[in-house]
Ligand SMILES: Cc1cc2nc3c(=O)[nH]c(=O)nc-3n(C[C@H](O)[C@H](O)[C@H](O)COP(=O)(O)OP(=O)(O)OC[C@H]3O[C@@H](n4cnc5c(N)ncnc54)[C@H](O)[C@@H]3O)c2cc1C
């Protein structure tokens with residue numbers, strides 16, 4: 001599969017004449033949602049490069065293109081026919097990270113063809129698949145912090161004696177600054193690549209593969225191990241020193257606003273071109289060799305994302321699938337407005353985050369969570385539609401990581417399995433973390449009136465309509481005390497304005 005490009009896997013450590021490795025561009029994989037063109041290109045080009053590298057290393061490889069797989073109904077159909085054609089006695093696959101694919105593979109009746117069937121580990125994640133039930137239980141709310149500490153201790157990552165390095169597990173309070181005007185000129189130019197795509201685009205056209213989003217003249221994302229390692233080096237050199245500090249910052253006033261100090265390694269890691277431990281070890285050795293430039297708060301912030309959040313969402317996905325995909329605890333039913341596909345809205349924060357997503361197939365965490373996700377949550381968009389949009393648009397979107405982040409963390413559709421409270425915010429938060437509001441059609445200071453920031457009244461409308469459920473949550477009690485303290489007429493007008501916005505979402 002396109003997300004199983006782990007060249008260090010034990011499969012490839014010996015050459016076997018009787019083993020045939022199959023990589024396939026599948027129509028089912030490009031069609032299960034409509035994808036951003038850069039996402040399809042990144043997976044297909046990476047598979048092409050991987051197949052070539054395996055061949056050069058002396059392995060037998062069958063790399064099937066869209067034209068080769070067009071006549072097969074789906075993955076099981078293709079596999080059965082290949083087994084027949086090559087007289088296969090034993091079929092092995094790496095465990096897929098998506099429930100959908102695992103179900104398909106486990107449904108194939110290899111026994112009836114007298115073929116031995118083996119599913120092996122991908123040898124990629126820090127927590128082996130069979131150990132995940134130690135940390136995660138179906139239907140049980142689980143928080144990142146406890147899991148993260150256990151993983152750091154177990155793998156002795158930045159631990160001194162039995163204590164975390166620096167005596168603290170979490171340095172969030174030192175991080176998460178806004179970018180000042182004087183910081184803008186220092187944002188590093190992102191390292192991008194120049195991968196040829198004309199042949200691939202022609203093939204997508206010939207096969208009538210639907211896609212959306214922009215594509216430059218070449219693909220800028222890393223598709224080989226060499227490129228991924230170069231991006232990791234570049235990040236350690238240029239991004240890591242300020243990673244945590246500006247992790248949550250957003251700006252509309254820099255050519256590099258889309259990349260800032262983020263690593264942009266998620267595609268390469270998720271496709272398994274590089275491993276999470278390799279990334280973490282490389283970053284830690286950079287921190288150790290530049291103690292005056294890279295503070296503990298920066299490296300801890302980065303390590304937490306990879307050994308913490310990334311492994312955590314995978315655990316929550318597998319503990320709760322398949323039911324997780326159906327959860328809609330806030331009963332959200334509205335349709336996604338059309339500007340999610342065009343970026344054309346008067347809300348500057350949304351315009352910037354959506355346009356950037358369509359241009360680069362990328363937005364950083366806070367844009368995904370506190371701008372676009374927050375908007376969907378406040379407006380009650382159907383989580384199926386939100387999931388599909390996120391799964392289609394982002395370069396790194398694979399269901400096991402996309403869904404818990406979107407349906408769980410961002411939309412609270414799981415009722416709190418992942419997040420202890422909904423990640424909602426009014427315009428004040430966006431104004432605090434960005435310079436978007438000063439260039440916006442709307443006024444962030446106002447709650448009511450035509451020019452008032454939509455996030456403000458939507459925030460209070462959300463809190464008001466879900467008060468039955470949320471006012472019992474001790475983490476948001478304060479919000480309800482503030483709502484109760486609001487001057488009566490202002491409260492009525494704010495809720496009214498929120499209602500008007502909900503009924504006119506498409507015109508914002
Ligand atoms: C609503 C929503 C949807 C998301 N969908 C995806 C998705 O489909 N695929 C995906 O890989 N990430 C997803 N994320 C997490 C995060 O936004 C991306 O991993 C990150 O923006 C990728 O950019 P980067 O490589 O520059 O990350 P950096 O900011 O440089 O972070 C370093 C690495 O940490 C890991 N990471 C950070 N946060 C998370 C997280 N919450 N979950 C998992 N890994 C994390 C990633 O591997 C990332 O490459 C989502 C977050 C939200 C809020």
Ligand code: SF4
Pocket residue numbers: 346347348349350426427428430431436437438440441442443444453454455
């Ligand atoms: S004023 Fe509101 S809509 Fe405009 S950028 Fe700020 S938060 Fe977004």
